[in-house]
Amino acid sequence: MELLHVALAVLFVPLGIAGLLMIVAPLRRSGRAAGVLSVLGSLFALAGSLYLFAALFGASGSELDRLTTTWLPHARLGAGRLASPIELGVLLDGISVSMLVVVCFVACMVQIFSLGYMSHEPPADFGRYFTWQSLFLFAMNTLVIAPNLLQLFLGWELVGLASYLLIGFYFRKPSAARAAVKAFWMTKLADMGLIAGLIVLFRETGTFDWTVTTPAATVVTFLLFIAVMGKSAQFPLHVWLPDAMEGPTPVSALLHAATMVAAGVFLIVRADPLFAQAAFTREFMLYIGAFTALFAACIAVVQSDIKKVLAYSTCSQLGYMVAALGAGSQVAGFFHLTTHAFFKALLFLAAGSLIHAVHSNELRQMGGLFSKMKLTSICFIVGALALAGIPGLSGFFSKDLILEVVLARGAYVPLAALLVAAFLTAFYMGRVVLLALFGAPSEAAGHAHESGVSMTLPLVLLSVLALGSGYAGAQLSGLYAEPVHFHLSTIGIVATGLALTGIAVSFWMFGPAKGGAAVQAAFAPLGRVARSGAVDQLYLLGYRRGLRGLAAGAAWFDRYMIDGAINAAAYGTLELGGRLRRLQNGDVQTYLYVVAMAAVLFALAGLVGVG
Amino acid sequence: MELTHYLLLAAALFSLGLYGVASRPNAVGLLASIELMANAVNLNLVAFSRFQGQQTGQIFALFATAITVAEVVVGLALVIVLFRSRGDVRLDLAKELKG
Numbered sequence: 177m178e179l180l181h182v183a184l185a186v187l188f189v190p191l192g193i194a195g196l197l198m199i200v201a202p203l204r205r206s207g208r209a210a211g212v213l214s215v216l217g218s219l220f221a222l223a224g225s226l227y228l229f230a231a232l233f234g235a236s237g238s239e240l241d242r243l244t245t246t247w248l249p250h251a252r253l254g255a256g257r258l259a260s261p262i263e264l265g266v267l268l269d270g271i272s273v274s275m276l277v278v279v280c281f282v283a284c285m286v287q288i289f290s291l292g293y294m295s296h297e298p299p300a301d302f303g304r305y306f307t308w309q310s311l312f313l314f315a316m317n318t319l320v321i322a323p324n325l326l327q328l329f330l331g332w333e334l335v336g337l338a339s340y341l342l343i344g345f346y347f348r349k350p351s352a353a354r355a356a357v358k359a360f361w362m363t364k365l366a367d368m369g370l371i372a373g374l375i376v377l378f379r380e381t382g383t384f385d386w387t388v389t390t391p392a393a394t395v396v397t398f399l400l401f402i403a404v405m406g407k408s409a410q411f412p413l414h415v416w417l418p419d420a421m422e423g424p425t426p427v428s429a430l431l432h433a434a435t436m437v438a439a440g441v442f443l444i445v446r447a448d449p450l451f452a453q454a455a456f457t458r459e460f461m462l463y464i465g466a467f468t469a470l471f472a473a474c475i476a477v478v479q480s481d482i483k484k485v486l487a488y489s490t491c492s493q494l495g496y497m498v499a500a501l502g503a504g505s506q507v508a509g510f511f512h513l514t515t516h517a518f519f520k521a522l523l524f525l526a527a528g529s530l531i532h533a534v535h536s537n538e539l540r541q542m543g544g545l546f547s548k549m550k551l552t553s554i555c556f557i558v559g560a561l562a563l564a565g566i567p568g569l570s571g572f573f574s575k576d577l578i579l580e581v582v583l584a585r586g587a588y589v590p591l592a593a594l595l596v597a598a599f600l601t602a603f604y605m606g607r608v609v610l611l612a613l614f615g616a617p618s619e620a621a622g623h624a625h626e627s628g629v630s631m632t633l634p635l636v637l638l639s640v641l642a643l644g645s646g647y648a649g650a651q652l653s654g655l656y657a658e659p660v661h662f663h664l665s666t667i668g669i670v671a672t673g674l675a676l677t678g679i680a681v682s683f684w685m686f687g688p689a690k691g692g693a694a695v696q697a698a699f700a701p702l703g704r705v706a707r708s709g710a711v712d713q714l715y716l717l718g719y720r721r722g723l724r725g726l727a728a729g730a731a732w733f734d735r736y737m738i739d740g741a742i743n744a745a746a747y748g749t750l751e752l753g754g755r756l757r758r759l760q761n762g763d764v765q766t767y768l769y770v771v772a773m774a775a776v777l778f779a780l781a782g783l784v785g786v787g
Numbered sequence: 788m789e790l791t792h793y794l795l796l797a798a799a800l801f802s803l804g805l806y807g808v809a810s811r812p813n814a815v816g817l818l819a820s821i822e823l824m825a826n827a828v829n830l831n832l833v834a835f836s837r838f839q840g841q842q843t844g845q846i847f848a849l850f851a852t853a854i855t856v857a858e859v860v861v862g863l864a865l866v867i868v869l870f871r872s873r874g875d876v877r878l879d880l881a882k883e884l885k886g
Contacts (some may be wrong), residue, residue, distance in 0.1 A: 762885030764878055765817070769809040 179231055180243045183266045186224035186276065187317050192219040194310035197303060204307055207299025210572050214306035218284040218313060224785035225280040228273045239269045241294045244323055249504050259382035267323035271445055271510065275320045279435050281641075283313050285432040285634035288560050289525050292630035293426055293589035295530055305424070312338035315658050316435055320442070324384040324709070325374055327444065332370065332407070336363050342431060343423040355422035361554020362416040365551045373399030377450075385690055386447040393453035400443060400450075401457055408440030408494045411468040415712050417491055421483040425531055428483060429524030433490045434517035438553030441497045445510045462582070466590030466597075469495030473600035477607070481537045482527050485608050489563065490520060492597055499590055505581035515645050519562035519571055530612060533624035539608065544617030548624045553613045555635040562642045564602035565675045567668075573646035576668040582780060583667050595674055599738035602675040606682025615686070793834035800827035814866045814876040818859060825855045 197204045244265030287309055294302055299489050315338050319331025344356030373396045378384060380392040390396070404410065409417035420432045431437070444461070445449055451457060472491035479485045493516050500508035529552040534541050546553040562569040565576070575598065582591045591685055626632070795847050800823055807820025810820045834842025 760885065762882030763813075765809055766879075772805055772809070 179228060179241050179268060180266060180424050183241075183243075183268055183321060184222045184227075185219045186280070187266070187314065187321065187704040189220050190217045190310045190317070191314035192216075194307055194314060195306040195456055196311065203523030204303035205300040207297075207302035209295075210303035211287075211306045215287045215291060216282070217285045217310055218280065220314060221317070222277075222280040225273070225276040225549040228268060228279045232273050242266070242323060244471060246471035253700075259378065262384065263324060264322060264327050265323045265429050269736040270323065272321050274510075276317060276440060278517045279320060279392055280313070282434040282638075283309070283316070283430055283696035284427045285521065286434075286525065286597075287635040289429075289528065290424070291424045292628045293389045293528055294424065302536070305342075308338055308341045308345075309430075312342065312436075316439070318440055322446075325377070325386055326384040328446065329370060329374060330442075332403075332439060333367065335431070336360065336407075336441060339363070339431050339436055342427040345423055345427065349422070350615065352422040355416075355419040358414040359420050359426055361520075362413055364404045366403045366413050369399045369402025369406075372532050373397070373403070387449045389453065390450075393450050393583050393776045394456050397447070397454040398456040398460070400447065401461060404440035404443055404498070406436050406440075406463065407443075408498065409468075409491045410440075410464050410495060410498055411471055411491075412711055412714075414468065414472065414491045415715060418484055418487045421481070421537075423530030425483065425571050427526060428487070429521045429528065430618070432487065433520040433524050436749055437490060438517060439498075440512050441494060441509055443497070443499065443716065443783075444501045445461045445506055445513070448501075448506045448648060450735065452504070456558075458502045458504060460502070461498050462585070462590050465495045465502055466493065466502070466582075466593040467495070468498060470595040470600075471495075472594040473597040477600060478602045480539055481539050482539055482542070482608060482612060483524075485604055486520070486523055486527060486669065489523075489601065489604065491522065492601065493563070494596060496575065496599070499594060500581055502590075503578075503581045503587065504583040505577075508574070508577040508581045512578055514648075515562070515570035515574040515642075518638055518645050519559045519642035522555060522635065523563065525631075525638065526552050526559060526635055529627045529635065530556070530624075532609025532627055532631070534618070539611045540710055542612040543615045544613075545624055546613040548617075549626045551626060552633050552635060555632075555639045556613065557609055558639045560605040564605050564679060565598055565671060568643075568646075570642055570644065574667075574674070576665065576671060579667045579671055580665055595671060598671050603682045606679040610682060610686040630781070632644055642760050669721045701787050723785045790834060790838045792815060793830065797827045797830040797834070800824075800830065812877050814878050815863075817878060818862045818866065819863070822855065822859065825851065833836045 193216075197210050203213075203325060232405045242265065243269075244263035247262045247264045248262040287306070290305065294305055297305065302708070310336060315331055315334030317331075319328055320333060322328035340356050340360040343359050344353055345624045346352040347356070351355060374384065376392055376399065377388075377390070377396045380396075381388045381390050402413075405413045405414075417437065423432070469492045472495060476485050476488035476492065493583055494513070497509045497512050497516070500512060513605070528534065529535055530542060530545055530549065533552075536542070554654060558569070562571040579591065579594060579598075582594060604616060804822075804824030804827060806821045807823065808817055811820060829851050830835050831849040832844040832851070834844075836842065836848075866876055871883065873881065
């Protein structure tokens, strides 16, 4: 089989299913059939991507295959310079194929999980859900296998659309509709950077290729990074991600934890040759990433909603990836993206299973679920330990690698932030586990029971990867030119110590001993600040003061300057007409006289030779 | 008699006609004044024809007379309409189109 045919099938089968479900309304409204069809599509995509992944190991170089078709053949730059033809197509190499596997695998797990999780929805909504799921899979794969930044941009916008549709899945609920619009606005605002970056790149080089060398690389990459900050929820453009938790939990797992938000990180990995030319952008990324990692981890500590904890944790982990890429290590960032995709999807799906059982997101409504839902709980704990970076689990390897590259870069301030974030990560995950799974059961938790097999099977499969995908790191690094050595380093031991301390502290505070009430009381004001959504308030203030002020200014200018000029012209015409009409006195003899006199004047002028 | 005498006479007639046009308040008088101007021109034509030995000017004068008659018909028709609508033919009072 031709690899390209497989890749095209992986791309277009989900699109075909999404299109079918969109057009054939009875099929979509039937619910169950639509769901099964969509799951089959994702299974097909998973099989195809695994086939491509297997081919990757037999290949000699890192690039497997490339197929492009010319989209715009005769693009012109200014001054008659011809640009190279703009192409669309498929690029299969180490990065795209491994990302393809991650996306297809998580998507497949999430869709199977959704069959159980969404089963109480009305059939029409159920079908709509899977339509958007299939559309998302197509959009994400378009982005992943893009051979140039323009196609990546197309996929980027399409996943944004799918994200909007899926966050707003419960659009009858005002808060969900608001969250969808907010996510759309924030990411579109950031996407202005991507558009601007592409325009600058195209003007400078006449191509959308990321391998070009250009003096404008700093400007281009900085603009691209603005879009990354929006998509990958980096401070200060992260505010949409916690609100996006209004969507169904499997959507949060797929889009807002594992794949779509990682698209930003993927863009940096993809355009690494460009970013390598921009030292300033990388420095900026390092600090933004480290700050986001710490900042979001702090907020995650005080959240009472299990999904919000995971959402801020996602922000924080994306910060790790951005910091790693800022430190110049493609492998560290991408490796953490991969492991994070697995364990965070696992955490979200397990959380979904818990939420499904108690019908609430609140940690207070849970408690003591371990005895009721053993399988889900164990999977959740595996995910939490992987996230906390306990040695032997996937998160440990990738986080350790990131800390190492940041240390090697000599950036001690970001390194300190990342280490504190590692401690906080272990702490808040310990807190969630203890509050949700152990302790006194709430009333709702008393009636909880284990979820069905369509929900537990994906959990188990993802647990296997959350446990084991860390060992694939060495293989993964073989796909790049960059050599990476995995070994137990000093920084790894420090991070592990911090993680264990974090877990111990959480056990002390939220375990049976219920110690640390004094600590909780001491940190209460800080918690209130973190929960108040200060960044949101700043945006609101910016909106009220800045944007409305600007709008008022524009309105004033329009009313008094532009309208004023038009009114002045109209008034002047009227006034001139009013004066000129005096000439028309209505006396026909005066007119005749004027005509005669004018004739005489012209005749005289002719005689003296003026004309 | 020389050509100049005829031309002076025609100029005098034309000026009289122009004065009438500009000053007569009565529409019929105005039409008569226009006739005077037209015939001053005709006189010029005939005079030039006579002194240059060509017949063109005389033929032209005949045509001009015919056209003037037609014009007077139209003018009188307007005067009648004016009289019917206003009850008099004083032009200095007919100023409905005053701006």
